[in-house]
Amino acid sequence: MSTALVLFRRDLRLIDNPALTAACASHAHVLPVYIHAPDEDGAWAAGGASRWWLHHSLTSLQARLHSHHAGLHICQGDSLDHLQKLIKLSGAEAVYWNRLYEPKSIARDKHIKTTLREQGIDVHSHNAALWLEPWQIATQQGDPYRVFTPYWRNLRTQIAPSEPLPEPTLRGWKKLKGGLALSALKLLPAIAWDGGLAESWQPGEHGASQMLELFCDDAINDYAHARDLPARHGTSRLSPHLHFGEISPRQIHFALREHVKHIDAKRRPDIEPYLRELGWREFAYHLLYHFPKTPTENFNPRFEGFRWNPPDKALLARWQQGRTGIPLVDAGMRELWHTGWMHNRVRMIVASFLTKNLRQHWHEGERWFWDTLVDADLASNTLGWQWVAGCGADAAPYFRVFNPVTQSKKFDPDGVYLRRWLPELADAPIALLHEPWKDAGLLKSSGYPAPIVDLAQSRIEALAAYQAR
DNA sequence: TTTTGAGTTGTTCGA
DNA sequence: GTCGAACAACTCAAA
Secondary structure: OOEEEEEEOOOOOOOOOHHHHHHHHHOOEEEEEEEEOHHHHHHHOOOHHHHHHHHHHHHHHHHHHHOOOOOOEEEEOOHHHHHHHHHHHHOOOEEEEEOOOOHHHHHHHHHHHHHHHHOOOEEEEEOOOOOOOHHHOOOOOOOOOOOHHHHHHHHHHHOOOOOOOOOOOOOOEOOOOOOOOHHHHOOOOOOOOOHHHHHHOOOOHHHHHHHHHHHHHOHHHHHHHHOOOOOOOOOOOOHHHHHOOOOOHHHHHHHHHHHHHOOOOOOOOOOHHHHHHHHHHHHHHHHHHHOOOOOOOOOOHHHOOOOOOOOOHHHHHHHHHOOOOOHHHHHHHHHHHHHOOOOHHHHHHHHHHHHHHOOOOHHHHHHHHHHHOOOOOHHHHHHHHHHHHOOOOOOOOOOOOOOHHHHHHHHOOOOHHHHHHOHHHOOOOHHHHOOHHHOHHHHHHHOOOOOOOOHHHHHHHHHHHHHHO
8 A cells, every 4th residue: 555745836736737646646545745945945935925825825725635535734844854754654655746947946856856765765756837848848959949939939849739637536645643734834924915916816726727717718819919908807817827836838728729629710719829928938947947047147148247227225116116107117016016916018018117217127126026926936037027128038129118108008098007006097187197297287186206217318328228238 | 160030029210 | 190210239040
């Protein structure tokens, strides 16, 4: 009657979970385990919003396991120590997990694997998060890709949607005494700032599949166009679910293809633009794996001596609080603070504003996003900030400076998004809503701040700084 | 080895 | 108002 441990990390689902399925197939008893070890993530331990999500996602996973008469054994502290103790207590002869790809996680898991194998334990790791793992794709010369388009052309030919693994059914779930209650991990905020998150999201496998269903029913039909409009729910909003592994790209791909199969060819939505976005996620993992220093170092070494403005705490605080005086920037930053998420286009705009108009170092934005986003992901966050700042792989050309007013008029022409997040301007006429500084009386009566920077002037200065690089 | 075509998401200016 | 060009040069990836 052999026993296996299944270690859950960022694969918080029962369906299409290769480690869980493999363990259940080969062992009579399976013990699901979660070990909370933020210290092992160093500077990139989960931020506040991510911890909130994690708490609720684990709650959901516990409920899913309970419905199988199983439990989740929770502990906190050194991963290897806990695994060794649990192996002894349960008599397990094997450990299963799904792989992570952050540099620190890779090093830790390698160490755990070596140590346990030396002790005669079988260790099996699986891919639950990616179409192809970072080392499974390379240029013809055998190098990692640095440009998205050829990467995607290659990846696209290798992904064929296949049926997700079913939820495993096993009678022999193992339970041990001595696990922690989830609340002992203290993942929820001490002061309740999380009301907006709870209104906006339903973490967990069930929430993920509901979000996917919603996407299939609605946004995918007009994705190529509506994904650019922040007032609309035109994107999938699956990013936090993907980050925590409540759903996998392969599940999404399969579901989308099944969904569009039954639609008349003339009205069938084109899912390629969305798959391409999943391709960007995959590319981010590819880059982080092959260039592990990029969360803290410029991908492009020519940016070493770049003339960032000196760090300015006051300016940064105004950006963080959504009080820059630029409506679209402020709306985005407030959406982020309230919901733990920001529309993709608006992310680019607030990031361009911070790095180009304010010329604050991209690390500042990277760090703020890390703490406030429910979908904060080291690979995607790194790629995104380096791309906007211009120092990344396949980065935006230096002269690409977003004009938040132009973007606002173009992508939120009726001001629906602005009015939603800037209640003090809700009654302003549309012409002024995009540029409220044009009416001093409006600023005074609304209390909305004047711009903290001159957009035109700062653009010119940014172009000069980037040209001098 | 060398050559060739190409590279997420923009803005401004002038015709 | 619409449209194309300029905004740089570099380096990536494949032929």
